[in-house]
Structures are given as structure tokens and as C-alpha cells.
Amino acid sequence: MSTVVLPRVPVRLGRFVLCMFRPHVYVTYGVLWVFALEGSAVALSGGAWRPTAATAVRAACVVLVLLFLRMLDEQKDLAHDRVHHPDRPLVTGAITVPELRGAMTVITVVVAGLNAALSPVAVLLILLPPAYALVLPALEAASAAVRERPLLNLAVTYPVQVLLGGYVCLTAAGSGTASADWRAVPLLALCAGVFLHFEFARKTAWESAPDDRLYSSVLGPAGSAAVALALVAGAVVCDVLLFRPTTVPGLLPCLPALLPAVAARRFLTARHGRWPLAPAMGYVVLTHLALVLQAVFPP
Structure with a gap:
């Protein structure tokens, strides 16, 4: 005991x-x-x-x-x-x-x-x-x-x-x-898309062991990568829906989406190994940081 x-x-x-x-x-x-x-x-x-x-x-x-x-x-x-x-x-x-x-x-x-x-x-x-x-x-x-x-x-x-x-x-x-209104839902969905992209990215690989519990073991490497990218796309859509950016500063929270796009290209081209984790982590940090800066200095 x-x-x-x-x-x-x-x-x-x-x-x-x-x-x-x-x-x-x-x-x-x-x-x-x-x-x-x-x-x-x-x-x-x-x-x-x-x-x-x-x-x-x-x-x-x-x-x-x-x-x-x-x-x-x-x-x-x-x-x-x-x-x-x-x-x-x-x-x-x-x-x-x-x-x-x-x-x-x-x-x-x-x-x-x-x-x-x-x-x-x-x-x-x-x-x-x-x-x-x-x-x-x-x-x-x-x-x-x-x-x-x-x-x-x-x-x-x-x-x-x-x-x-x-x-x-x-x-x-x-x-x-x-204010408490309907916009809280897409705001939470935006952050969910950012977090879940990282969650899928860290559990997506071309090879896996039985104990890895990867999403790519269920969806396949390409399928898991597609979900990871779809989550990023969903986050961008939520951001545009909420903030309706019309200027470059207003688009700032969308720009980190370039990191997952580059990582996906590298992963799908290599056809071996795991999804690059650094871009996924960078995407989480930079998107949240961009949202904070946008809130402090609204367009």
C-alpha cells in the first residue's frame, strides 16, 4: 500500500x-x-x-x-x-x-x-x-x-x-x-480547432506501433492529415465569421494557418515518419498570441 x-x-x-x-x-x-x-x-x-x-x-x-x-x-x-x-x-x-x-x-x-x-x-x-x-x-x-x-x-x-x-x-x-451571445460558440469553436489540430498532428504518422493509439491508425495517414488541416480551415472560418477582417492587421490570427499547410506538405511528400510537431506547436502559440494582440489593439 x-x-x-x-x-x-x-x-x-x-x-x-x-x-x-x-x-x-x-x-x-x-x-x-x-x-x-x-x-x-x-x-x-x-x-x-x-x-x-x-x-x-x-x-x-x-x-x-x-x-x-x-x-x-x-x-x-x-x-x-x-x-x-x-x-x-x-x-x-x-x-x-x-x-x-x-x-x-x-x-x-x-x-x-x-x-x-x-x-x-x-x-x-x-x-x-x-x-x-x-x-x-x-x-x-x-x-x-x-x-x-x-x-x-x-x-x-x-x-x-x-x-x-x-x-x-x-x-x-x-x-x-x-457580452454573452451567440458569438461565444464560434469563438470556442475557433480555439477548439486550434487545439484539436495539435492533438491530431501529434498522433499522425505513416508508421505506428500497436500501443501508439494514433488517429492515423484509424483514419490512415492521409485521412488523419486531412482532418488536421480541416480543423485549421474551420478555425480560420470561425475567425473570419467573428471578426470580418478587412485589413492586414485584422487577418493576423489567420496567418499562422500557413504553418500547418507547410507541415502537411512536408508530411504528405515524405510518406514516412510523424507529422512535424514544431509547426503544430507554433500554430497554437501564434494563433492565440495573435488573438490577444487583436484584442489589445483592435483594428
Whole structure:
């Protein structure tokens, strides 16, 4: 039975975070995502966006919930990792299940407390994503299809991201800094297209092993690449629908779409290896950054 040695927990959790929740990746994504969503919602309401203390609360809580999800995934995938990823911290004993669950409890209390300063509705909204995520391990244990089919698994797990995005948009609207109307849907769809492009890109390859759980294993390399590009196209359509750009600065959030186009050409021409990951990561960062700049300096 695993035990928790309290004096060692902060160091062990710190090592886990640096290994499995690389701050320069996850924190950067979480903060830019919140800024892009909130800023775009304000810009669509006719104002120039400026971050506030409430913005900092939203960004911190989204990052903490993403960490909560990462910790939950490590426990959910433990049996698979024992066979296929024996170097993972939970498998090696660098961290234990009780330690992760204790940290998850602390995260839940912290995000609830931070949002209590915003509103009771904000508390409910920030607790919905981890609550939904806690149901997923039981669902995957009960359903081999959900567990083994990558596309079905994505359809079941992705709503956590939708709930987090909804938290940002709805709390921004509740504070009066942005309007709550139909435009929140294509705005969330825009960010979903950007994120899901990266998700498909990192799981698209010409060759695969049985334990890789790639989308290209189901759709074929060309089919998976087509979906990755379609998601980018969908994001561009949402951007044009929302902002109706008529100037070069207004087109700024669309320009990063050139990166996936170049990556797709390289991948489809090579006919071996994996989808280039650097352009996919660059697309996520640059699109969100462009949305933030557009919100701060509206055309």
C-alpha cells in the first residue's frame, strides 16, 4: 500500500510537474488560451481588452485544472504505462497515487476559493471540468470501446476543454467585461480547432506501433492529415465569421494557418515518419498570441 511522507511531498510533486506538466508548455498554453478567449470576447463586445485581477484568477485556475487533469490521466493510464511507459513517475514510484490525489484535493480547494472572490456561479463553473473528468476513468474501465478507440475516446474526453473554455467566457460575461451571445460558440469553436489540430498532428504518422493509439491508425495517414488541416480551415472560418477582417492587421490570427499547410506538405511528400510537431506547436502559440494582440489593439 502506498503511503504519503509529508515532508517529501512538495519536492516529489515539483519533480512530477517538471517532468509531466512542463511549465513552458502547459502554463504558456493555459495562459494564452485564457487571454485569447477573454480578450476576444471583450473585443467582440466593442472594447479594447486589458487584463484585470479577475483575468489572473481565470488564468491561474485554468492552469491548475489542467494540472489536475494531468494528474488524473497518470492514474487512469497506470496499467497501460506499466507495460508501455515504464519510466513514468507513477510507475517508477517517483510519485504515488495518494500523493497525486492529495494534490488534486488541494487544487480543487484552491480553485474554488479563488473563484469565490468572483461569484458563486464562477465556483460552480470551475468545478464542472474536474467533476466531469473524474467520471472518465470509470467510463473507460466499463467500456473497452471508449478505452481503445482513439476517436471515440477523444469525443468523450474533449468536453473537459469545452467546459474550461465555457468557464472563461461565462465568467467574463458575468463580470460585465464581455457580452454573452451567440458569438461565444464560434469563438470556442475557433480555439477548439486550434487545439484539436495539435492533438491530431501529434498522433499522425505513416508508421505506428500497436500501443501508439494514433488517429492515423484509424483514419490512415492521409485521412488523419486531412482532418488536421480541416480543423485549421474551420478555425480560420470561425475567425473570419467573428471578426470580418478587412485589413492586414485584422487577418493576423489567420496567418499562422500557413504553418500547418507547410507541415502537411512536408508530411504528405515524405510518406514516412510523424507529422512535424514544431509547426503544430507554433500554430497554437501564434494563433492565440495573435488573438490577444487583436484584442489589445483592435483594428
